[in-house]
Amino acid sequence: MGKGSKDKRDLYYRKAKEQGYRARSAFKLLQLNDQFHFLDDPNLKRVVDLCAAPGSWSQVLSRKLFDENIDTDSEEKKIVAVDLQPMSPIPHVTTLQADITHPKTLARILDLFGNEKADFVCSDGAPDVTGLHDLDEYVQQQLIMSALQLTTCILKKGGVFVAKIFRGRDIDMLYSQLGYLFDKIVCAKPRSSRGTSLEAFIVCLGYNPPSSWIPKLDVNTSVDEFFQGCYFNRLVISDKLSHWNEEERSIAEFMACGSLESFDSDATYHDLPSSIANTISSLDPVQGPTNPPYKKALELKRSGKLTRSV
Numbered sequence: 001m002g003k004g005s006k007d008k009r010d011l012y013y014r015k016a017k018e019q020g021y022r023a024r025s026a027f028k029l030l031q032l033n034d035q036f037h038f039l040d041d042p043n044l045k046r047v048v049d050l051c052a053a054p055g056s057w058s059q060v061l062s063r064k065l066f067d068e069n070i071d072t073d074s075e076e077k078k079i080v081a082v083d084l085q086p087m088s089p090i091p092h093v094t095t096l097q098a099d100i101t102h103p104k105t106l107a108r109i110l111d112l113f114g115n116e117k118a119d120f121v122c123s124d125g126a127p128d129v130t131g132l133h134d135l136d137e138y139v140q141q142q143l144i145m146s147a148l149q150l151t152t153c154i155l156k157k158g159g160v161f162v163a164k165i166f167r168g169r170d171i172d173m174l175y176s177q178l179g180y181l182f183d184k185i186v187c188a189k190p191r192s193s194r195g196t197s198l199e200a201f202i203v204c205l206g207y208n209p210p211s212s213w214i215p216k217l218d219v220n221t222s223v224d225e226f227f228q229g230c231y232f233n234r235l236v237i238s239d240k241l242s243h244w245n246e247e248e249r250s251i252a253e254f255m256a257c258g259s260l261e262s263f264d265s266d267a268t269y270h271d272l273p274s275s276i277a278n279t280i281s282s283l284d285p286v287q288g289p290t291n292p293p294y295k296k297a298l299e300l301k302r303s304g305k306l307t308r309s310v
């Protein structure tokens with residue numbers, strides 16, 4: 001594959017570089033926002049981007065809050081981006097290299113917000129895949145739960161939470177549990193997210209937990225323990241079987257996002273207007289990797305010290 005051929009095959013990859021975004025995922029958040037307008041609220045002040053590296057979602061947040069909404073008081077606005085990996089600086093974004101599952105991370109974010117709650121939290125988290133399908137699915141679910149736990153500790157009432165999910169076997173359960181904490185849950189699929197992938201995004205609008213429920217961030221808490229108190233009066237598990245009550249199944253509304261004119265991420269465009277097709281030349285990445293695992297090997301190779309142990 002020649003340099004630049006990905007520029008032609010994946011138009012979102014190309015568009016990201018043209019518009020100065022570090023990753024094509026920027027368009028997922030932009031297309032979600034086109035549908036739900038959560039970033040167009042002029043009162044948006046404190047925003048958290050979980051699992052943020054390399055930072056294209058943070059770039060979108062920075063542009064929306066500071067470049068487009070210049071009329072509102074920028075003194076009060078704050079964006080905090082958290083990732084295990086280091087991130088190169090982004091204007092108006094405070095980056096934390098930290099694990100979202102660790103309670104100290106929550107304390108650090110609250111500290112940066114002066115103990116005020118956040119208006120919006122998003123998470124595009126994905127763990128490293130092992131290839132063992134069941135293990136990967138389990139770790140992904142744990143990461144979503146951690147993002148949710150952290151969010152419930154930091155989000156203001158009425159706030160919005162957006163997170164990447166994979167529509168696996170048990171996803172209905174997550175939708176119904178989220179329904180206890182938010183006014184509305186939508187499962188959204190932006191056009192820039194490949195149709196062939198199970199990836200989708202839950203958009204949770206109007207944080208509104210039961211008044212007696214206490215949020216907690218603890219990786220050792222089981223899902224049942226976490227939601228304890230939410231089910232009050234809504235779900236009863238009984239040993240005695242009474243007559244069958246047909247309970248409404250909780251299925252999140254599904255919504256495709258992104259205008260029909262936007263590119264389809266699964267399509268190969270053979271018929272780009274020649275004015276575009278002929279001018280496409282490869283563009284350099286917007287931001288090189290900060291500390292890739294292969295960095296040391298490259299340095300050794302350049303200095304002729306790379307040896308292979310047999």
Ligand SMILES: C[S@@+](CC[C@H](N)C(=O)[O-])C[C@H]1O[C@@H](n2cnc3c(N)ncnc32)[C@H](O)[C@@H]1O
Nearest residue numbers: 051053054055056057083084099100124125126
């Ligand atoms: C798909 S990338 C995020 C892309 C980002 N939204 C963007 O637009 O540039 C997923 C990220 O999740 C991060 N991650 C995975 N587990 C994490 C954890 N426990 N704490 C913090 N970050 C985590 C990974 O380091 C990775 O950078």
